Amino acid sequence: MAVSFTRKRLYRVGSRPLERAVDDVKQLAEAVWFRGYRPTQAELERLRGVMPREDFQRALCVLELLSQYPVCRRDTARHLQQLTRLFHRELLGNDETPTQGRYSPSERWGLSDATAPLRKALLPLQTRNHADSTGRRHGLSC
Template structure:
């Protein structure tokens, strides 16, 4: 998956409700978790310039969600969390990221999208067996 293709995937993820973007989110998860893709602030700024605000917030919501899984490498998770925190402050004026327990990224981003179908679809991609079979480093690597 090329960087250009992954940028397009970021756009597609945000352009539809999360329930309808499951396949695109799964492909983005593969790129982030197993191929080392880390969107840059410049990429996100370009997206911000061409996407409606709610769509951009949806993309950021997905990036934040992907950062929460143990299979996400620690450096990638930290990078995604810093980016999403920055944009959350810019777009919504605060950053109330809970530091403990589960929370709904979609609610935090002011979206009505349900994340349950997305989380269910991501489960098979984040098992140790699947992660090890990719042949790439990941957050579950020893």
């Protein structure tokens, strides 16, 4: 998947409420989890320059959400979490990420979007069977 296509997908994910962006989020998850897509800080800065603030926050919320799944490679998850913390601090003034248990990334990003439909849609992609069928390394790889 070309980076520019993935950047466009990230833009599309942020440009509408999450419950209406499920297919785009699934495609972004495939890119992050199985194709090695890792947005750079410069790439996200460019995206920030062309998106309304709430849309950009929504895109960051999705990246943070994707980093929480075990199927996300550890180095990729760490990278995404560092980027989202950086932007969270810049946009919202703090970077207090809950360290235990599940939390709602949408609430943390000040969004009213529901993430339950995304979590449900991502379930089939995060199984070991699906992850192994991609033929790529992933967070569940031995």
